[in-house]
Amino acid sequence: MEEGARIPRLGVNIDHSATLRQARYRDEERTCGTFVEPDPVLVAQLAERAGADGITVHLREDRRHIQERDVERLAESLATPLNLEMAATEGMLAWARRLRPAQVCLVPENRREVTTEGGLDLRGQRERMASLLAELRALGSVPSLFLDPEPEILDLAAHLGAPVVELHTGALARAFPDPSRREAEWERLVRAATHAHTLGITVHAGHGVNYQNIARIAGLPHLVELNIGHSILSRALTTGIEEAVRTMREQIRAYATAPGTLPS
Ligand code: PXP
DSSP states (O other), rough: OOOOOOEEEEHHHHHHHHHHHHHHHHTTTSSTTTTBBOOHHHHHHHHTTOSSEEEEEEEETTTTTHHHHHHHHHHHHOOOOOEEOOOOOOOHHHHHHHOOOOOEEEEEOOOOOOOOSSSSOGGGGGGHHHHHHHHHHHTOOEEEEEEOOOHHHHHHHHTTOSSEEEEEEEHHHHTTSSSHHHHHHHHHHHHHHHHHHHOEEEEEEEESSSSTHHHHHTTTTEEEEEEEOOOHHHHHHHHHHHHHHHHHHHHHHHHHSTTTOOOO
16 A cells, blocks of 8 residues: 555445446346436446446346446446455456446355455355456456454455455444444454554555544545445435425425426
8 A cells, every 4th residue: 555645545445336226127128318316326326426436336236226338338437446355256257348337346156145244254165256356456456355353364365365345344344333343343453454564565454434433434544545435325314305305305296286388
């Protein structure tokens, strides 16, 4: 990491804007336009306008939120780097070959999980991971591995040639309300970030980061990038609800007194 870069970059994960769209329009062929909303690409562009340093999406095997077309449109239209989270499968590698995203974060995937639950288990797939990392680098994408904050796992990541790791902050996020567990998880994360830095690996972090625990997590030593999704989108819903209801009330009032008028 460049020691001068003290303020971590913010990658905004927009997966759950697609979760909301899929809740209503799963069976539509279109992924945007006319009544199909919200459009994750528009959400990404607004996030960029507000200061996001990058946009992250996870194209899951079951396509439960982000769709292939979303990733293609993002790759064509983003002003900031696209970070594609993906499982280490042949099918996903084909995608990376075609789209060459700026960053690729390899994550474990389990169909039954609600969201990515733990870091990658590197032990059983050393050769495969090493060759994936090498291929992604050759494509021009910076690869990272999503890992639990454990020194032995980081040693293995360094051995496999990972230039970047994303440390899983989920355990700290879950422990946050309990002071003693919080301090233990924080120490674990600090040790892991320091160890990764010593190994020459760039430190990213993410999962479960919110407007409370950011007070601690933003100060993680050697942190270069944070990836945050759920909490930002949750806040957008609550901060945006008043405007949305007010506008609908106004529309009802306007069209009730001028029936038949169509919006232009
Ligand atoms: N980083 C990784 C590797 C993830 O898998 C996720 C969740 O998709 C995130 C960051 C974002 O987590 P959250 O939505 O809890 O902010």
